[in-house]
Amino acid sequence: MKKKKKAVVLLSGGLDSATCLAIARAKFDPTCLCIDYGQRHRVELQRAENVARSMKVRDVRVVKLDLRAIGGSALTADIAVPKNRSSKKIGSTGIPVTYVPARNTVFLGLAIGLCEVIGATDVFIGVNAVDYSGYPDCRPEFIRSFEKTAQLGTKAGVQGAKLKVHAPLSGLSKAEIIRLGLKHGVDYAQTHSCYDPVNGAACGRCDSCVLRRKGFEEAGVKDPTRYAT
Amino acid sequence: MKKKKKAVVLLSGGLDSATCLAIARAKFDPTCLCIDYGQRHRVELQRAENVARSMKVRDVRVVKLDLRAIGGSALTADIAVPKNRSSKKIGSTGIPVTYVPARNTVFLGLAIGLCEVIGATDVFIGVNAVDYSGYPDCRPEFIRSFEKTAQLGTKAGVQGAKLKVHAPLSGLSKAEIIRLGLKHGVDYAQTHSCYDPVNGAACGRCDSCVLRRKGFEEAGVKDPTRYAT
Numbered sequence: 001m002k003k004k005k006k007a008v009v010l011l012s013g014g015l016d017s018a019t020c021l022a023i024a025r026a027k028f029d030p031t032c033l034c035i036d037y038g039q040r041h042r043v044e045l046q047r048a049e050n051v052a053r054s055m056k057v058r059d060v061r062v063v064k065l066d067l068r069a070i071g072g073s074a075l076t077a078d079i080a081v082p083k084n085r086s087s088k089k090i091g092s093t094g095i096p097v098t099y100v101p102a103r104n105t106v107f108l109g110l111a112i113g114l115c116e117v118i119g120a121t122d123v124f125i126g127v128n129a130v131d132y133s134g135y136p137d138c139r140p141e142f143i144r145s146f147e148k149t150a151q152l153g154t155k156a157g158v159q160g161a162k163l164k165v166h167a168p169l170s171g172l173s174k175a176e177i178i179r180l181g182l183k184h185g186v187d188y189a190q191t192h193s194c195y196d197p198v199n200g201a202a203c204g205r206c207d208s209c210v211l212r213r214k215g216f217e218e219a220g221v222k223d224p225t226r227y228a229t
Numbered sequence: 230m231k232k233k234k235k236a237v238v239l240l241s242g243g244l245d246s247a248t249c250l251a252i253a254r255a256k257f258d259p260t261c262l263c264i265d266y267g268q269r270h271r272v273e274l275q276r277a278e279n280v281a282r283s284m285k286v287r288d289v290r291v292v293k294l295d296l297r298a299i300g301g302s303a304l305t306a307d308i309a310v311p312k313n314r315s316s317k318k319i320g321s322t323g324i325p326v327t328y329v330p331a332r333n334t335v336f337l338g339l340a341i342g343l344c345e346v347i348g349a350t351d352v353f354i355g356v357n358a359v360d361y362s363g364y365p366d367c368r369p370e371f372i373r374s375f376e377k378t379a380q381l382g383t384k385a386g387v388q389g390a391k392l393k394v395h396a397p398l399s400g401l402s403k404a405e406i407i408r409l410g411l412k413h414g415v416d417y418a419q420t421h422s423c424y425d426p427v428n429g430a431a432c433g434r435c436d437s438c439v440l441r442r443k444g445f446e447e448a449g450v451k452d453p454t455r456y457a458t
Binding site: 113150 | 383
C-alpha cells in the first residue's frame with residue numbers, strides 16, 4: 001500500500017473539526033494540532049484528544065497560547081456568551097462577541113509552521129460558511145488569501161513546495177456535515193461544540209449548541225449530546 | 230495637542246524592533262506586544278520591557294505561546310545555533326536553522342487581533358530585508374500579502390477599517406537603522422540581539438551578533454553591547 005502523505009489537521013474537538021479529520025485521514029496521514037488558547041470551553045481539548053485517539057492518530061500536538069492576554073471575545077475574556085438566539089439570527093446579524101480576534105490567522109500560521117517541521121504541505125481546517133456564526137476568518141476568500149501569504153512567508157513555500165489549505169466543509173450545511181461525518185465513521189458523542197458548558201454538559205442555548213441541535217434535527221439523526229437544558 | 234492614534238508594535242527587545250517602536254511612537258500611541266514563545270534567548274523579553282518602559286509605553290502585553298511544542302528551529306528546539314559565519318554568508322546561502330517556522334505569520338496574526346481589541350488599525354513590525362538572515366517572513370512581499378489576508382480575516386477588516394502593517398526598516402541597512410534609531414533617542418545598550426547568550430552576555434558569534442556588530446562598525450557608532458567573546 002502506498003504510504004499516505006502527511007497533513008496537519010486543526011482539531012478543536014468540535015463537530016466540524018472531527019468531521020474534517022475523518023475526511024483528511026481517508027487520503028492523508030494526519031498530525032493533529034490542538035490549541036489550548038485559554039478558551040472558556042477548555043473541555044473541548046480533552047474531547048479533541050479522545051477524537052484523535054479513536055481515529056488512531058499517532059501524532060497529536062497541543063500548543064499553549066494565552067489569548068486571554070489579548071482578550072476581546074466572549075471565549076477569552078469576561079464577556080457573556082449570547083444565549084437563545086434563533087438559528088436564523090446567528091450569522092445574519094453581524095459578527096457576534098464569540099468571535100476571537102484573528103484566531104484562524106494565528107491557528108493556520110501555527111499549522112503551516114508545523115507542516116514545515118514534519119515535512120507536510122497540506123493543512124486541513126474545519127471552517128464552514130453556511131451554518132456558522134459569521135466569523136470573517138471562516139470564509140473561503142480568507143482561506144485562499146491565507147494560502148498565498150503562507151506560500152510567501154515560509155521556508156517551504158519559497159523553496160517551491162505548494163502549500164495547500166483544505167477546507168472541505170466550507171460549502172456544507174451542518175446537516176450535510178453530520179451525514180458526511182457519519183459516513184466516515186465519526187462518533188459525534190465524543191465531540192464538544194458548546195461555548196459555555198455547565199459541569200461538562202452542553203448549555204443547549206449558545207449559538208454553537210443551537211447550530212449543532214439544528215444540524216442533527218435536519219439530518220434526521222439522533223443527537224448524542226448531553227445538554228444541561 | 231491632537232490625540233495620537235493607537236498602534237500595536239511587535240517588540241522583541243532587539244535592535245530592530247526597538248528602533249521600530251521609536252519610529253512608531255513619533256506618530257502613534259503604541260501598545261507593545263511581546264511574545265514569550267519559548268525562545269532560547271528568552272532574556273530578550275526583559276530587555277523588551279525595559280525598552281518599552283524607557284520609551285514611556287503605557288500598555289505592554291506579553292503573550293505566552295509554546296512554540297517548543299512545534300520546534301523545528303535552533304531558537305525553539307535542541308538544534309545548534311550557527312556561529313562565526315561571515316556577514317556576506319548570512320542571508321546569501323539559504324535560510325538558516327534559526328528560522329522559526331511561520332513565526333511572523335503567527336506574530337502578525339496576534340498583533341492584528343490585539344489591534345481589533347484596542348481599536349487600532351496599524352501594526353508596526355521591525356522586519357528588515359537588507360542586513361538580515363534571509364527569513365522569508367521578513368520580506369516586503371510577505372508583509373503586503375499578510376495585510377490583505379488580515380483585511381479579509383478580521384471583524385475590523387470586513388467592517389471597513391483599513392488595516393495597515395508598517396515595516397519602516399524594510400529597505401534599510403543595519404547601519405542606517407542604528408543611525409535612525411539614535412536620532413529617535415533609542416538607547417541600544419538596553420537592546421538584546423544575540424540568539425545564544427552566555428550568562429546574559431551576547432555570544433558575539435551568532436548571525437544576529439555578527440550583523441549587529443557590523444552595523445555599529447559601519448555606522449561609526451560605539452557598540453554598547455556586552456559580548457562574551
